[in-house]
Amino acid sequence: MIEDKNPLRTPIEQLGEFGLIDHITKNFATQNAGTVRAIGDDAAVIKHDKHTVVTTDMLVEGIHFDLSYVPLKHLGYKAVMVNLSDVYAMNAIATQVTVSIAISNRFPVEAVEELYDGIALACQNYGVDLIGGDTTASNSGLIISVTALGEQEPDKIVYRSGAKDGDLLVVSGDVGAAYMGLQILEREKAVFKANPNNQPDIEAYSYLIERQLKPEARKDIPKLLEELDVLPTSMIDVSDGLSSEMIHLCKQSSVGMKIYEDKIPLDPTVISSCEEFNLDSTTVALSGGEDYELLFTVKQEDFPKIKANPNLSIIGHVLPQSDGIHLVTRGGEQVAIKAMGWNSFES
Amino acid sequence: MIEDKNPLRTPIEQLGEFGLIDHITKNFATQNAGTVRAIGDDAAVIKHDKHTVVTTDMLVEGIHFDLSYVPLKHLGYKAVMVNLSDVYAMNAIATQVTVSIAISNRFPVEAVEELYDGIALACQNYGVDLIGGDTTASNSGLIISVTALGEQEPDKIVYRSGAKDGDLLVVSGDVGAAYMGLQILEREKAVFKANPNNQPDIEAYSYLIERQLKPEARKDIPKLLEELDVLPTSMIDVSDGLSSEMIHLCKQSSVGMKIYEDKIPLDPTVISSCEEFNLDSTTVALSGGEDYELLFTVKQEDFPKIKANPNLSIIGHVLPQSDGIHLVTRGGEQVAIKAMGWNSFES
Incomplete structure (x- = not known):
């Protein structure tokens, strides 16, 4: 049997920035009623009836992860998790995320797909909608910046500041x-x-x-x-x-x-x-x-x-x-x- | 007169990540009634009575800017502007931003201050609150990822999709x-x-x-x-x-x-x-x-x-x-x- 030594490597330039965005986001359906408009405009539009919590985290190659042993799908999943974790730490329900990535143009489209497979899986498992992001080139490593949004009744939001003697x-x-x-x-x-x-x-x-x-x-x-x-x-x-x-x-x-x-x-x-x-x-x-x-x-x-x-x-x-x-x-x-x-x- | 050939260069390690965040955010006051809680918890808390618009953009050194001629203060200002511009393009009022940066640890604290001076000026001029972000090391260039939030009545939000023949x-x-x-x-x-x-x-x-x-x-x-x-x-x-x-x-x-x-x-x-x-x-x-x-x-x-x-x-x-x-x-x-x-x- 002849082994395929050259797995699919479609250069990103072939799709361009907008083509890439279309390509990777076409399978993202939204599940929250509060997501009025997701990807595709200057901004996403959401409707929260309760208070909104907002948190953001950035993962940088060589600092937070090492691609020599971190599979891209896991990385996409984890990038969403670290943000959702902050939403849950407010005692809130996570509802939406935005994901921005900076990638070397030596990355093939297939690698970006793997990363987004992980992001999609995280969104699906946690009932969260991908509503936006930015995709740009990087001269060096891979950067992933995620912002997560959630909601909760004002009196049920839990801050770091409420611990009392005896708790x-x-x-x-x-x-x-x-x-x-x-x-x-x-x-x-x-x-x-x-x-x-x-x-x-x-x-x-x-x-x-x-x-x-x-x-x-x-x-x-x-x-x-x-x-x-x-x-x-x-x-x-x-x-x-x-x-x-x-x-x-x-x-x-x-x-x-x-x-x-x-x-x-x-x-x-x-x-x-x-x-x-x-x-x-x-x-x-x-x-x-x-x-x-x-x-x-x-x-x-x-x-x-x-x-x-x-x-x-x-x-x-x-x-x-x-x-x-x-x-x-x-x-x-x-x-x-x-x-x-x-x-x-x-x- | 003796010229100071060594302007202040405080290493970031001296403050650490949390010290740096405290240091650069201590002068950020919030101005929007909708900002319930800004920096300092797992997530920020906001309250929008109308629909919320959310947009995010990432600026990468060597791709979007060249530090050989872009002053850091201007860069901080511009990073906020490119995001607010997307909020205004929805016909919405910009209210909050989060700003995440990845910086080389060769950057002195003073350089980060300059960057945040620009971010602060943008927030002040545009009536927007800085409500969160992430500050991390980078092995390579400077990365700035901003997410902007705004609000507007549902029937006044303007999408890209409403143009009609004759307009x-x-x-x-x-x-x-x-x-x-x-x-x-x-x-x-x-x-x-x-x-x-x-x-x-x-x-x-x-x-x-x-x-x-x-x-x-x-x-x-x-x-x-x-x-x-x-x-x-x-x-x-x-x-x-x-x-x-x-x-x-x-x-x-x-x-x-x-x-x-x-x-x-x-x-x-x-x-x-x-x-x-x-x-x-x-x-x-x-x-x-x-x-x-x-x-x-x-x-x-x-x-x-x-x-x-x-x-x-x-x-x-x-x-x-x-x-x-x-x-x-x-x-x-x-x-x-x-x-x-x-x-x-x-x-």
């Missing part, structure tokens, strides 16, 4: 896995570079890698909390690591916090891979980031409503600001928490 | 100047490269250069049309050149159009610089782009309301689709108009 600190799902997934991918890349014939064995790490490459925003959590009749007092999504997010909540709510090491939810594969990499799993959970879980505070009286829920872990509580922010270790020691989150400007 | 084609201001400004700047750059001691003499071209470096979106036009009691049947902003915009209107309205060469509004300096550069001024007007004027159609019965207005030029009219899109030259010849707008993917 419980809760996190959804588990943390640290996305960071360990990145470690695995970086190791396999190094192994591959040293010996391209070496087939990576990543089966055992599939959960970690999936958390890194294809995170899911917690659309279910605002819904679950509504069903449980719990309105968080403050909320943030875990993009930079638990410690960084706790500091944000504390700073904006003018409170202190205590988090208990033994309460932090870790997947067993995070623990085993941390041992393998000789990393401390608590440090990974606190500083790893990219988990896209929700970290929030609830009133103590809501404890019975959430205590048995398998999606939620109570990991600490809120204190007066003067008490500071501490981790209580398994040994009972108190360690001050400082920002250790991810900083793209560190050299 | 008049109108453009605001004059066209072609931004493109000629770019030619001047490129020429001066080449002259400077050849002889760095050569002081450029650009006084005579100040209008052209200003149109290129510091365009103003036509916030005044929707307001003027409202005062004149004229609701355009279709509208688009002139970012890629008149011919490209006419094609968009025709395609989306399923109509044809005729534009008259002798009616196209040109500033005298466009005509004189075209002679100097041996360029045809009509071609420049049709294909130059970046004018950020508004091109729209109105019903014939509105003719008396707009005919004497110095801000508006009637340059043609709408025909049935089967008549195609033509330029009527000064000599009375009809030339078919094809897309000649700017395409960032052309190599």
